[in-house]
Amino acid sequence: MEHNPILVVGGGPAGLEAARGAAELGYRVLLVDKAPRLGGNPILSQYAALTPHMENAEVAMGRMIDAVRGNPLIDVRTSTTVSAAGGAPPALSVTLKGPKGEEKVEAGAVIVCTGFQHFDPGRETQIYGYYEFDDVITLVDAERMLKAKNFVRPSTGQPPKRLCFIQCVGSRDRQIGNTWCSKVCCGIACKEAIEIREQVPGCQVFVFYIDMRTYGFWEDQIYWKAQEEHHVSFIRGIVTEITRRGDTVVVKGEDTTMGRPVEVAMDVVVLSVGMEPSEGTIQTAKVFGMPLESHGFIETVGGPLNTVETPKPGFFAAGAATGPADLEDSISSAGAAAMKAAVFLRKSRIATAA
């Protein structure tokens, strides 16, 4: 019954769930994260509340972290990366690089849960003025202020009176090379809009969008709720430029429903930045020799009927490492990956015994 541990790379929602699942099935797990603490983006980027049920992100993630920390089958290594690998599962040699230097370990299977990184809106396009104007922020900056319960105009420190979200920044955009839809930004903008209306009651909130992709239950749970209970205004439009006039940021574009130009002054503009393959994803794929799919995320095999298996036997991936994912996607695929990694080890053992 002895086996090498399942190596889980990344300790965000997917990695935590994969580690717990595999350990609860009775398998030893080695969970590594390059950050000094577990939790991934919801913790490191200081998310306020989770979409759609609005539970405090630190509390919700805290439960997952506690479950992992409390499981004796899981060996957690933070501030640690995978720097080299050789051989193949179920006897993969892996070099870990951590606070105490390098260490060689053996892994029975690998689950890559290296997540995504937020698009940097100043990197490839300047139309949004992210680095020019203090009052142009991102969804992530907004999360931090909402979490601190101190949502203000960065330039003045005062509560904003008019604020807008601009959707699809770094998504659905061939020019910058990100042709995919990042899936969650519409829902997260609705969630933040509700939180802003709650924390800054006098503030008018607008959302400029191409298509509101609040699929499934997000439709009534957060999109209708934002409109009907919190009076958030949704405007179908294309933003072409952000400039500054006096104290305010001016958003120029076209209202495509009314068919007329729009030019509105805002105290704060929130850019709904999308998901990109994280550096950790690219780096991990390189070390393990895992192929990337056409958008640059980890490739899986078998289309929609096989979501976590990669072309390399014994290597699995879950969550946003394989493409834009919401929390449900990450948790479900991580659970599936834990199952598949365990099955891989079972089959290896049977093959060895035969």
Added chain:
Amino acid sequence: MEHNPILVVGGGPAGLEAARGAAELGYRVLLVDKAPRLGGNPILSQYAALTPHMENAEVAMGRMIDAVRGNPLIDVRTSTTVSAAGGAPPALSVTLKGPKGEEKVEAGAVIVCTGFQHFDPGRETQIYGYYEFDDVITLVDAERMLKAKNFVRPSTGQPPKRLCFIQCVGSRDRQIGNTWCSKVCCGIACKEAIEIREQVPGCQVFVFYIDMRTYGFWEDQIYWKAQEEHHVSFIRGIVTEITRRGDTVVVKGEDTTMGRPVEVAMDVVVLSVGMEPSEGTIQTAKVFGMPLESHGFIETVGGPLNTVETPKPGFFAAGAATGPADLEDSISSAGAAAMKAAVFLRKSRIATAA
């Protein structure tokens, strides 16, 4: 190591994946389906190809069915329903009703994978004329014709020259009580539009939509592809009435991008019908005393961080039984449910031994 089998209810994509996963982890599985054959909606409703990768649905589902049929740990019972239950997992008494009458079995855990049913567009609203006009069909009717490679106007048997899809039929609609977005209909309409353009090259294809919800990679894989490679026209609009004029079906409504009324004659109108809780879901929940969430699907606990656990210990749910789901959702959540059901049995055994 002895345990009662894991009862999987429903043999569609989720049920097949849950059954295979649990069996590959070494657990005995009892898979029941009320239909005479396995495969769920993709097989019973004769889907042509799966979204987004366009693999033949019968081939793709055939692989899953073969894997289940070929696993000696899985006992498959078709034409069988669960008619009564008593006690609790890991020793749940279940009465099955099958071709040979009633049978009592014991189940260690339950995974409900009873899926969805397609919205019946003639049931609650007559504006679409589904039962009045032969040439008004649904996404499901279109699948059948595409699968048979005989896509025609039902009234004439001839290939159509102009066809449109109408999105959100039975979804995002408070009047009929379906407030959710059914998640997959935008992607499936794109997929069918591409297939129609391939099978009926001269046919103009239009899609009337509110928001195109082709999230993630569906954006470029099928939405852009439909527009750019297959010249499908997408029109943001609201359809208010379908009537008949001479040989054609007339679609009336408003083009909300151009801000003008639309009245167009079509040879075929395809209603993009959404997902509703299936009869099997409602019936199964009743027999097991499982609560439903506010939309009428199976309730799960723990928000986005716990996708398959229900409020009743030992009862899990996966796929569209818990809400609108695409194939990836169904396969991932089914894999996660297999893991969690196995963990439940492991913990029960440890508790019993202690």
